[in-house]
Amino acid sequence: MNKTENNKAWFLVLPVFVLVAFSAVIPLMTVVNYSVQDIFDQNNAYFVGAEWFREVLRDPRLHDSLLRQFIYSFAVLAIEIPLGIGVALMMPTKGRMASLCLILLAIPLLIPWNVVGTIWQIFGRGDIGLFGAALNGLGIDYNYASNPADAWATVLLIDVWHWTSLVALLCYSGLRAIPEAFYQAAEIDRASKWAVFRYIQLPRLKSVLVIGVLLRFMDSFMIYTEPFVLTGGGPGNSTTFLSQTLTKMAVGQFDLGPAAAFSLVYFLIVLLVSWLFFTTITHMDKAK
Amino acid sequence: MAEIHLKSLAHSYFPNPATSADYAIREMDHVWHQGGAYALLGPSGCGKSTLLNIISGLLQPSEGEVLFDKVRVNEMPPKERNIAQVFQFPVVYDSMTVYDNLAFPLRNAKVPEARVRAKVNEVAEILELHEVLHNKARNLSADEKQKVSMGRGLVRDDVSAILFDEPLTVIDPHLKWKLRRKLKQIHEQFNITMIYVTHDQLEASTFADKIAVMYGGQIVQFGTPRELFESPNHTFVGFFIGSPGMNLIEVRRSEGGVSFDDIQIPLSDELNAYLADIPSYNLKIGIRPEFVHVWDKPVDDAYATELISHEDLGTHKILTLRLGNQSIKARLDEDRELPEGKVYISFPQQWVKLYVDEFLIEERS
Ligand SMILES: Nc1ncnc2c1ncn2[C@@H]1O[C@H](COP(=O)(O)OP(=O)(O)O)[C@@H](O)[C@H]1O
Ligand SMILES: [Mg+2]
Numbered sequence: 001m002n003k004t005e006n007n008k009a010w011f012l013v014l015p016v017f018v019l020v021a022f023s024a025v026i027p028l029m030t031v032v033n034y035s036v037q038d039i040f041d042q043n044n045a046y047f048v049g050a051e052w053f054r055e056v057l058r059d060p061r062l063h064d065s066l067l068r069q070f071i072y073s074f075a076v077l078a079i080e081i082p083l084g085i086g087v088a089l090m091m092p093t094k095g096r097m098a099s100l101c102l103i104l105l106a107i108p109l110l111i112p113w114n115v116v117g118t119i120w121q122i123f124g125r126g127d128i129g130l131f132g133a134a135l136n137g138l139g140i141d142y143n144y145a146s147n148p149a150d151a152w153a154t155v156l157l158i159d160v161w162h163w164t165s166l167v168a169l170l171c172y173s174g175l176r177a178i179p180e181a182f183y184q185a186a187e188i189d190r191a192s193k194w195a196v197f198r199y200i201q202l203p204r205l206k207s208v209l210v211i212g213v214l215l216r217f218m219d220s221f222m223i224y225t226e227p228f229v230l231t232g233g234g235p236g237n238s239t240t241f242l243s244q245t246l247t248k249m250a251v252g253q254f255d256l257g258p259a260a261a262f263s264l265v266y267f268l269i270v271l272l273v274s275w276l277f278f279t280t281i282t283h284m285d286k287a288k
Numbered sequence: 289m290a291e292i293h294l295k296s297l298a299h300s301y302f303p304n305p306a307t308s309a310d311y312a313i314r315e316m317d318h319v320w321h322q323g324g325a326y327a328l329l330g331p332s333g334c335g336k337s338t339l340l341n342i343i344s345g346l347l348q349p350s351e352g353e354v355l356f357d358k359v360r361v362n363e364m365p366p367k368e369r370n371i372a373q374v375f376q377f378p379v380v381y382d383s384m385t386v387y388d389n390l391a392f393p394l395r396n397a398k399v400p401e402a403r404v405r406a407k408v409n410e411v412a413e414i415l416e417l418h419e420v421l422h423n424k425a426r427n428l429s430a431d432e433k434q435k436v437s438m439g440r441g442l443v444r445d446d447v448s449a450i451l452f453d454e455p456l457t458v459i460d461p462h463l464k465w466k467l468r469r470k471l472k473q474i475h476e477q478f479n480i481t482m483i484y485v486t487h488d489q490l491e492a493s494t495f496a497d498k499i500a501v502m503y504g505g506q507i508v509q510f511g512t513p514r515e516l517f518e519s520p521n522h523t524f525v526g527f528f529i530g531s532p533g534m535n536l537i538e539v540r541r542s543e544g545g546v547s548f549d550d551i552q553i554p555l556s557d558e559l560n561a562y563l564a565d566i567p568s569y570n571l572k573i574g575i576r577p578e579f580v581h582v583w584d585k586p587v588d589d590a591y592a593t594e595l596i597s598h599e600d601l602g603t604h605k606i607l608t609l610r611l612g613n614q615s616i617k618a619r620l621d622e623d624r625e626l627p628e629g630k631v632y633i634s635f636p637q638q639w640v641k642l643y644v645d646e647f648l649i650e651e652r653s
Contacts, residue, residue, distance in 0.1 A: 181375060181377060181379050182379055182381075184341075184346050184375070184379075185375060185379035185437075185440075187346060187365065187366045187367065188344060188346070188366050188371070188372060188373045188393075188441075189392050189393040189396055189440060190366075190367045190393060190396040190397055191392070191396050192396065195392075195396060199381050199383065199384060199392070200381060203381075203382070203383035
């Protein structure tokens with residue numbers, strides 16, 4: 001290999017390096033800094049080692065919200081991924097209807113989180129909300145403010161309403177990339193609709209689904225605004241997820257040390273789960 | 289098993305075709321008999337793939353009917369027509385192994401697994417795929433993919449017909465030859481109608497009993513390789529079949545025959561009588577290089593030509609000669625010496641073909 005040594009080239013990397021330093025590395029290091037010290041004021045900081053981590057990992061509030069968080073993210077994926085695939089499969093492939101569907105699907109994605117929360121907060125109310133009133137009118141006792149199950153269902157529904165489109169759009173683009181020849185061959189080979197899905201469409205959706213699952217996992221695992229706007233994490237603690245617990249700790253009680261330690265643990269969990277998922281999938285690919 | 293009849297068939301990819309140029313298939317009537325080994329030969333873009341897709345049911349013809357054993361099947365999907373088709377660009381299901389690929393058409397029809405195994409192994413043996421049988425299809429080389437694609441057509445021996453759309457394009461010549469022989473054997477063994485699309489005349493004539501030559505959306509001639517060679521009924525067939533193709537010369541009517549550049553070509557009385565009655569001015573004569581007689585010395589009735597170039601092909605030579613302003617190709621057998629100076633040639637009358645508006649005028653005698 002003929003490689004030209006030119007150390008000036010490093011200067012070209014500098015802008016990116018600076019950008020990443022300010023946007024990611026320095027904030028993260030600040031958090032690390034907080035997580036290992038007990039800071040009273042500018043001049044009184046004591047190194048406490050892993051003390052905050054130990055405290056945080058033993059905190060039952062966190063155990064509860066972590067469990068809740070995993071169940072929630074799992075439910076989100078279990079609903080949104082199949083639903084998104086289904087919607088993508090049913091969408092028209094060309095013509096005006098296709099464009100119309102794309103626009104309709106894109107609309108929820110454009111609405112900010114807090115607005116979505118507010119919309120549903122009103123929509124779901126038993127007295128003035130269309131959804132809540134309709135359910136109550138049908139004789140279903142629905143009240144997200146007092147019934148934990150209803151609150152849960154509503155927070156789930158919000159996410160499904162908000163983000164299934166993303167999965168559907170990803171899948172739609174994946175489906176459009178399958179050459180017509182595959183469908184023709186399958187037709188000649190007498191494949192059933194299911195066989196076409198299982199052996200032609202699904203394998204070719206894999207890469208977009210990996211992206212979809214990762215995005216939806218990370219995003220739902222960090223959910224904050226919707227339950228906060230809807231019920232403030234209630235009733236009780238039933239819809240208090242990890243990020244809200246963290247916020248309460250950091251902003252509400254100003255326990256910066258434990259909150260920093262907790263942030264790092266949180267960050268590592270997201271990283272670990274994503275990594276596990278990604279390596280499993282890519283590993284499956286390599287197997288003959 | 290079926291006889292496939294294309295009745296007044298035409299197809300256009302445009303919703304409202306106006307001129308004949310809008311048609312990929314121009315109106316045709318054609319019958320593929322049960323059990324035949326056919327080749328569909330024609331240049332790229334002449335409508336071969338379109339025709340196959342219409343037969344298999346992937347495409348609905350815009351006009352006319354497709355009949356299987358006299359039953360109209362226009363609206364019937366490929367599944368019910370029970371036809372196998374091998375595509376020009378190989379399709380493999382890349383998440384499956386080679387074995388599962390080959391088994392796919394059988395499993396879809398709920399064939400018992402023991403029989404699937406037997407058929408798949410048989411076909412893998414024929415196509416020399418047994419070594420990669422349990423590999424994922426995605427990792428195959430281009431020619432292996434083409435073989436898998438072909439194998440999926442061959443595992444089904446209960447089909448009405450197998451359609452091959454240029455199935456061997458990326459396979460190396462030696463294996464290609466072997467596979468063609470295997471196809472022929474399979475054909476004889478199972479008596480399945482096979483239609484083999486190609487743009488290579490050699491491939492067509494080694495595979496098929498009868499060749500359909502397609503040009504501009506129509507089958508211009510359907511016959512044995514010999515018929516296509518000896519009496520091409522369209523100038524395109526003359527030009528396309530044979531290597532080199534037929535000598536085709538534009539001519540004018542003249543006393544007792546036709547002429548070009550002051551060169552007289554006498555014709556039979558029958559053709560002369562025919563010519564006298566028709567208005568067309570698009571006249572051509574055609575003669576195969578193989579039938580041009582090359583003399584060693586000047587003789588009566590021979591035309592004196594100039595030798596422009598020659599090609600030595602081992603078994604024979606191809607001479608390029610100038611007669612008038614026309615260039616004429618002639619074949620000279622290996623044992624003959626290359627003539628020096630002027631070359632004297634003559635056109636045996638039985639091999640001089642007359643074309644009016646590009647179509648052959650057949651002589652009864
Ligand atoms: N899907 C299509 N839409 C429009 N025109 C097409 C389509 N497929 C083929 N054609 C046209 O029809 C003609 C015949 O094509 P094709 O059947 O593929 O020829 P061949 O297989 O002999 O090369 C060509 O002029 C081609 O451009
Ligand atoms: Mg083609």
